Amino acid sequence: EDQVTQSPEALRLQEGESSSLNCSYTVSGLRGLFWYRQDPGKGPEFLFTLYSAGEEKEKERLKATLTKKESFLHITAPKPEDSATYLCAVQAGYTGNQFYFGTGTSLTVIP
């Protein structure tokens, strides 16, 4: 069964305390893995797309990596404004229309 699991569900960090969020997946025909940031009352904001194992992408304090079974979103020296829910989604299937979401990790960065 195709599945995407994120952990932890919630994470509280002190400002400057680096950590990683995990997204593990079991899908057939991976076409891409996406990371989004979602603030309360807003739609998901695109962060990264990863297509193949070994790929890495960076944006400011965020770095996303991908293996054949999971992806990590590394947050280096987080700031309070990084507080949000981070969603992982996997695009799969022949047409690429199958989009599986994780349940998200709620990140709180304490000043």
Next chain:
Amino acid sequence: GAVVSQHPSWVICKSGTSVKIECRSLDFQATTMFWYRQFPKQSLMLMATSNEGSKATYEQGVEKDKFLINHASLTLSTLTVTSAHPEDSSFYICRPSGDQYEQYFGPGTRLTVT
């Protein structure tokens, strides 16, 4: 990145009335439109998928006569919630999809039915 807009961003309506939500892809052609619903502290739930000019395909448990989807052009899709009830109160989000690799979501529409 691609720009997706939704209108309105927030709407309050009375029970029994209908509400139309628009989703526009502003800088790319969306051959496929996905509509999602999100309840508080939950992830996005796919409601339906529509291809431009075709009837929408609804996920199991989603009433097609209640949630009317129109995808008449490559840049505009509408979701109409008919005879809305308080349990339809939710956050509705679209995801237009075309040839681009990145997948962008709309900013969402908060529907409150009183």
